[in-house]
Structures are given as structure tokens and as C-alpha cells.
Amino acid sequence: MTIFTPFDAAERRTWAGRAAAYERSFAALCAHPVPTLLDAAEVRRGLCVLDAGTGTGSAARAAGGRGAAVTAVDADPNMAARAAATAPGVAVCVAALPRLPFADARFGAVVGNFVLNHVGRPRTALAELRRVARPGARIALSIWAAPPAPGQTLISRALQAAGVPRPAHLPTLAPEDDFPRTQEGFADLLHETGLTAVRCEILTWEHRTTAEQWWSGPAAGLASAGQILMSQPPEVITEIKRQYAALCTQFTAPDGLLALPHTALLASAQA
Structure with a gap:
């Protein structure tokens, strides 16, 4: 079986060279679960910790x-350089799951913030x-939940409102590789891998x-929505942004900022 799939290859292309754009747009969103993630992995002073997909x-x-x-x-050299x-x-290096350049049982805790996505x-x-992970080490991981919260679908709804379909060539996970992005589905995935003391919780914020700022991520090609957006002619991009502006009114707070509801799952277990 080939280790890396067409989905992996598409992910490498999508994020290549876009560390700065990610940091300006989506990084603050993705950082929200970090304190809870580290608590779940029992990260503390002196512990040897791996952050996969940093x-x-x-x-x-x-x-x-x-x-x-x-x-x-991180799989992307620019992301790794920015983290360093x-x-x-x-200690930061370039490496992509599912092949890491480390010996067995190297780490006392492992975290992965949205890396499984x-x-x-x-x-x-x-x-x-x-x-x-060492025997007894805690492993803690976050993923986006499905169905996604309304804030997470803002850009994709703007694409739909502008009549832009998802291109058939964008790869998805093979059915046999996917799993339900629910509390039960995520917990079952950890159980299937032989992990014990599994816990899974829902995070909403x-x-x-x-x-x-939110538009700037897709406008730079981030994520699948960004790849779809960048492939459109200028007049279609203008229409997508018009639809986006109209949809933003649903989430605009009195201070003028967007308040975008998001939902993630955070699971942890013992190796």
C-alpha cells in the first residue's frame, strides 16, 4: 500500500509557501484549542513532547x-521555518505523517492540532x-467536527451562492480511510488504533x-475553498466576494467584527 495518497499530494500543494497567509488569517482560529489540547496530553515541565503538524x-x-x-x-518547509x-x-523539522523520523517510544506526550484533517x-x-509515543504517554488530537458550524462554512456558502461548484478533480479521502467526524466516531478511531483511556469532547467557540482578514485566507489559496476561489476568473471572484459580504452580515457583531461559530472535537488517549 502506498503511504501517501492523492489527498496528501493535494494538501502539500495547497499549503506550499502559504505560511505567512495562514498566520495572517486562520492561525488564530486554529490556536483556540491549544490550551485544552496540552492539558489533555498532560504536557508539563521536563516532558519530551512531539507536536505533529505544528x-x-x-x-x-x-x-x-x-x-x-x-x-x-510539519510537512511544509515554510510552516516549519516559521515555527522555528x-x-x-x-526543535523543528520537516516531516509528514504517516512517516516520522523518530525512534519508537521517543516521546512522553504527543499532540496534533488539526493535523488529522x-x-x-x-x-x-x-x-x-x-x-x-512511550507506553503510558498521552496522545491528544483535535479535528474539525461534522457537520461544520456556520462560521466554518462561510466561504463555501459564498461559493455556492455565486454558483461555483466544487471541482471534481479536488481529491477527498477514500471511503475506507475516512471516519465519522463525531464524538463517537473520533473516539472509535482512537480505540481502533489500540489506544486506551480514550476521552473525546466537543469544543465550541x-x-x-x-x-x-477572514477573506484573506481563501484569497491566498488556503484550504480547498481557497483553491476553488483562486481557479475562478476575476468576474466570478468579484461575485463570490459580493455574496461573501452579504453573508457576513449574519455574523457581524455591534463592534463591526465577525463572530464566527466554530466546533471542533478534541480526543485524547493513552499509548
Whole structure:
């Protein structure tokens, strides 16, 4: 079986060279679960911790702030470089699940903030995280829940309102590799991998941002919605943004900022 899938290849292309755009737009949103994630992994002073799929390093920085000895990996070299620049004392390298360059049982805790949303074979990736965790180590992971919260679908609804369909060529996970993005489905995934003491909770929050800042991520090609947006001719992009502006009124708070509801799942278990 090939380790990397067409979905993995598409993810590499989507995020390549876009670390700065991610940091300006979606990074603050994705950082929200980090304190709860580190608590679930029991990250503390002196513990050897792996942050898998570090992005621009929010979880790695926070773990280092707790006094842990942190190693962070990301599949994108620009993301890894940004994490290294902003997380002093963290050892950062370029590596992609499900193949990590570490010995068995290397880490006393493992965290992955939304990393499973970006891999083609989540079970294989999770097995790799278990491999590098010491017996008894806590593994904590977050994913986006399904169905998604209204704030998470704002851009895709603007695309739909403008009459732009999802292109057939955008890869999705094979049915045999996917799993239900629910509390029960996520917990079952961890059980299937042989992890024990599994816990899974729902996280809900409103992400506060400006309409322009939120638009800037897809406008830079981030995520599948950004890839769809960038492939459109200028007149269609103008119509999408018009629809987006109209939809933003549903989420605009009295202070003018958007208050975007989001829902994630956070699961943890023992290796």
C-alpha cells in the first residue's frame, strides 16, 4: 500500500509557501484549542513532547512555555521555518505523517492540532503517532467536527451562492480511510488504533475577526475553498466576494467584527 495518497499530494500543494497567509488569517482560529489540547496530553515541565503538524508553531510555543522539551514537525518547509523562528528552544523539522523520523517510544506526550484533517490515511497516521509515543504517554488530537458550524462554512456558502461548484478533480479521502467526524466516531478511531483511556469532547467557540482578514485566507489559496476561489476568473471572484459580504452580515457583531461559530472535537488517549 502506498503511504501517501492523492489527498496528501493535494494538501502539500495547497499549503506550499502559504505560511505567512495562514498566520495572517486562520492561525488564530486554529490556536483556540491549544490550551485544552496540552492539558489533555498532560504536557508539563521536563516532558519530551512531539507536536505533529505544528503549522506556524502555536502548540509548540505553548508547550515550550510550560517547560516541556518540544520537538515539532510539519510537512511544509515554510510552516516549519516559521515555527522555528517563532518558537525559541523548539526543535523543528520537516516531516509528514504517516512517516516520522523518530525512534519508537521517543516521546512522553504527543499532540496534533488539526493535523488529522490534513492526512490521507488518518488511521495510519494515528498508528505512527502511537509508535513514537512511550507506553503510558498521552496522545491528544483535535479535528474539525461534522457537520461544520456556520462560521466554518462561510466561504463555501459564498461559493455556492455565486454558483461555483466544487471541482471534481479536488481529491477527498477514500471511503475506507475516512471516519465519522463525531464524538463517537473520533473516539472509535482512537480505540481502533489500540489506544486506551480514550476521552473525546466537543469544543465550541466564536472566532472574532474582521471580514477582510477572514477573506484573506481563501484569497491566498488556503484550504480547498481557497483553491476553488483562486481557479475562478476575476468576474466570478468579484461575485463570490459580493455574496461573501452579504453573508457576513449574519455574523457581524455591534463592534463591526465577525463572530464566527466554530466546533471542533478534541480526543485524547493513552499509548
